[in-house]
Structure formats: structure tokens, C-alpha cells
Amino acid sequence: MVQDLATQHVPTAADLAPTAAGLALFPLSGPPLVKLMWFRGEQVRRVAWAGNPEKATTLAPDGRLGPRKSFAAWIETMRQRSLPWTAEEVESARHLTALVDIELHKTVEDVLRASLADVQRLEEALRDQALRDPLTGLFKPPLSGRDPAA
Numbered sequence: 056m057v058q059d060l061a062t063q064h065v066p067t068a069a070d071l072a073p074t075a076a077g078l079a080l081f082p083l084s085g086p087p088l089v090k091l092m093w094f095r096g097e098q099v100r101r102v103a104w105a106g107n108p109e110k111a112t113t114l115a116p117d118g119r120l121g122p123r124k125s126f127a128a129w130i131e132t133m134r135q136r137s138l139p140w141t142a143e144e145v146e147s148a149r150h151l152t153a154l155v156d157i158e159l160h161k162t163v164e165d166v167l168r169a170s171l172a173d174v175q176r177l178e179e180a181l182r183d184q185a186l187r188d189p190l191t192g193l194f195k196p197p198l199s200g201r202d203p204a205a
Contacts, residue, residue, distance in 0.1 A: 056080045057145055059095070059137045069135055072097040077137025079145065081152040085159060091152050095137035104129045 061078040062069050077095030107129040112120055188195050 057140045059139045060135065061094075061137075062135050072135040076135050077140065079140055079148050081148055083152065083156050083159060085156070085163075089159075091148070091155060093148055095140070097135060098138045100133045100136065102131045102133060104131060 056064075057079045058064060059077045061076055062072070064078075068075065074096050075094040076097035079093040079095075081091050083089045083091065106127065114120060186194055
């Protein structure tokens with residue numbers, strides 16, 4: 056999602072407009088709540104219109120809309136918007152998201168490999184401990200060849 060008017064999706068974010076009027080958000084392929092976000096500050100703009108578009112319209116005596124009486128320039132100050140995101144910026148953000156995704160997967164794989172190695176060492180230690188006599192610490196003789204009734 057790329058927006059130059061973040062308050063359109065998060066109306067309560069109006070106070071953040073000076074630093075986060077624009078938003079570029081890209082999800083990572085891992086957990087659904089992990090996303091990369093870029094923010095862009097507010098860019099106050101003044102737009103000149105040919106007449107105030109919010110000015111009440113007038114009706115002619117026959118009920119039809121009549122023309123406006125004034126087309127004097129009307130200046131609107133637009134707030135809570137950032138500069139639009141360029142195609143290059145969006146593409147760069149997508150590439151960076153892909154690289155972060157790759158690195159995140161590598162890190163997770165490394166952690167899983169280390170955890171597996173820890174589990175294997177623990178298994179080996181437990182197996183070794185099971186083969187030793189608890190009092191002497193010496194290896195127990197194998198059970199095969201023994202008479203269970205003896």
C-alpha cells in the first residue's frame with residue numbers, strides 16, 4: 056500500500072501528519088503482522104480554483120441550476136498530504152522489502168539449525184546418562200545376554 060494521504064486509512068493519525076502524512080507499507084512473507092513501513096512528512100500545498108467549489112449553488116426560477124456569479128480565484132490549503140511516491144521509490148521499497156525478507160529467512164534458518172544442534176547434544180547427553188550407572192558413573196553392561204529371571 057502506498058498513500059500520500061495516510062489519514063484516509065487511519066483518520067486518528069492526523070496528529071502525525073508533520074512526519075507521517077505519507078505511507079508506504081509492504082508486508083514480509085513471514086508472520087502476517089510483520090511489515091516494513093516508510094513515512095513521508097506533510098507537504099502543505101496551496102491550490103487555486105476558479106471559484107469556491109463548496110459555495111452554494113443558485114437555482115433559476117424554473118428550478119434549473121444557474122451559473123455562478125463569481126469565478127474569482129479561491130485558494131485552498133491542502134494539509135495532511137505528502138508528496139506523491141514516485142514509481143522509482145515504490146520499486147526501491149519493494150526491492151528492499153525482498154532483501155529484508157531473504158535476510159529474515161536466513162536468520163530464522165540459522166536459529167533453527169542452532170536449536171536442532173542443541174537438541175541433538177541434549178539427546179546424546181541423555182542417552183549417555185541412561186547408559187551409565189547412577190552410583191558409579193560407569194557404563195552399564197548391555198542387557199542382551201542376561202537372563203531376566205536371574
